[in-house]
Amino acid sequence: MGGFVLGWEETIGNVTVIGRPFSQVSATKGYNKLLVKARINDAVTIARRMATETRNLVSKSMTAAIEMRMGPGPHGLVTTLSPTVEAAVAAHFKLPAPMTQANADDWTDLFKYLNTVYMMISQGINGPLKIVDIPSADKLDTNGSVSLSDAKALDTADPSGLRVAKRGRIHINFHWVTTRTAQRVARTVIHEASHKFVGARDHAYKPNKPNYAALTPKLARTNADSIACFAYYTWKNGAYALD
Numbered sequence: 001m002g003g004f005v006l007g008w009e010e011t012i013g014n015v016t017v018i019g020r021p022f023s024q025v026s027a028t029k030g031y032n033k034l035l036v037k038a039r040i041n042d043a044v045t046i047a048r049r050m051a052t053e054t055r056n057l058v059s060k061s062m063t064a065a066i067e068m069r070m071g072p073g074p075h076g077l078v079t080t081l082s083p084t085v086e087a088a089v090a091a092h093f094k095l096p097a098p099m100t101q102a103n104a105d106d107w108t109d110l111f112k113y114l115n116t117v118y119m120m121i122s123q124g125i126n127g128p129l130k131i132v133d134i135p136s137a138d139k140l141d142t143n144g145s146v147s148l149s150d151a152k153a154l155d156t157a158d159p160s161g162l163r164v165a166k167r168g169r170i171h172i173n174f175h176w177v178t179t180r181t182a183q184r185v186a187r188t189v190i191h192e193a194s195h196k197f198v199g200a201r202d203h204a205y206k207p208n209k210p211n212y213a214a215l216t217p218k219l220a221r222t223n224a225d226s227i228a229c230f231a232y233y234t235w236k237n238g239a240y241a242l243d
């Protein structure tokens with residue numbers, strides 16, 4: 001159940017940041033409101049670029065996979081797969097690297113799917129966004145969540161709305177955001193956005209190394225942390241720039 005009680009709310013551009021009343025902010029894990037607002041707005045700006053850049057990267061990688069599948073022409077392979085992307089696919093989507101002509105079908109299929117995933121996330125987070133503190137103060141170890149209970153009004157208003165309408169607001173731990181970089185918070189925005197906009201699940205979190213390592217390619221595709229970490233680590237390892 002969402003136990004969130006509205007405290008303060010501020011909108012910058014099309015991003016609304018909503019906090020609980022200060023009487024309900026944890027004494028030990030509280031936050032500076034100005035810092036929270038600045039960090040979340042920076043993180044959303046970065047997450048929007050991250051989603052767009054990742055989609056561009058995936059689109060280019062898809063071309064490389066299709067060319068690999070056809071085999072080199074008289075001029076060799078025109079588009080090559082970035083080694084950073086290849087390593088990130090192996091780490092987060094569990095396809096055995098390297099990509100070869102023999103397995104290029106699997107890579108093509110994955111990139112086609114990811115192209116849609118990051119397009120939908122990008123479209124979703126570029127629209128008006130409400131970022132709300134986590135629903136209950138007793139879940140202070142949670143970085144973020146997407147509530148299902150908030151979605152009832154949306155379903156009524158738009159019965160034809162697909163998975164998007166079944167998911168509610170994005171919650172992010174306001175104390176936690178003040179302890180991390182805007183880029184790291186952006187990763188959590190993408191994680192939560194993958195629940196909200198493409199119906200991703202939590203099969204395994206990256207910090208749980210054994211579970212994350214044991215993901216199958218099939219499960220990794222719909223795993224929120226795999227989708228978020230692929231975007232985050234391809235940036236961190238230099239496959240694309242954020243500025």
Ligand SMILES: [Zn+2]
Nearest residue numbers: 195201202224
């Ligand atoms: Zn999640």
